[in-house]
Amino acid sequence: MGVFGGVGAIVSATVKFTSEKIAERLEKKYESRLNKELEEFKNKLENKSYVSKTRFDTEFSVYRKLSESTVVMVKEVSQLFPRFTRDTRDDYDTYKKKFDSAIEKTVIAQDSLAANAPFISKDIYNKFDEIERKCKEQIEDFIDFRLRVDCKQYIEERRAEYRNAFKRTSEIQNDWNELLEELRVYRSSLEVV
Known part of the structure; x- marks a missing residue:
């Protein structure tokens, strides 16, 4: 053993x-x-940036509100100096309606941006603000090129500025599309915890 x-x-x-x-x-x-x-x-x-569900929902809501008011502003202001057509009629009433609508939508977008400014990054705020600034510039030009009593003469005297107003419509739309893409990328970088 x-x-x-x-x-x-x-x-x-x-x-x-x-x-x-x-x-x-x-x-x-x-x-x-x-x-x-x-x-x-x-x-x-x-x-990825991890955020709470509450913060995510708040940001989502803020960007949705800003997008809604801005897209309507861009659409209405783009009608003042459309990219593909040149309206040369002398119809003050039609122009005044376009102007009034553009002003109304711009004020709504401006107020929405101001109210939501604390909830968005400074960089994003500045991009919304730049679009708003260009829209207001379009409105100011529209007064001179369409609503003045002597608008035909004014257009003749300032042909380059008149053409720039139409070009600015494209700039505004391009700025808006770039901002939308930036917001999409930002949102996709977030993950809720």
Whole structure:
């Protein structure tokens, strides 16, 4: 029986040694996997901004309101100096209606931006503000080029400024499209926790 006891001790020691080696390898493999997952998580954190659901919902609501009022302003102001047509009629009443609508929509967008300014980044605010500024410039030009009593003569005297008003319509629409894309990218970078 002494032989079996010695063999049993050797088998037991071998099993114990092998078990420890297997445990060490499993531990290293598990540690490696955890480190990899931790690195992936860190990368995700760097690429995304995590916000609370309340903040996300608030920002979503703010950008929706600003987008609604701004898109209507851009649409109405774009009708003052449309990109594809040149309205040369002398119809004061039609022009006055366009003007009144553009003014109304611009004031709504202006008020919406002012009310929501604390809830958006300064960079985004400045881009909305620049679009609003250009829309107001269009409105001012419309007064001179369409609503003045001597508007035909004024157009003749200031042909370049008149053409620039039509070009500015494209600028406003391009600025708006760029801002929309920036907002889409920003929103997609957020993740709610």
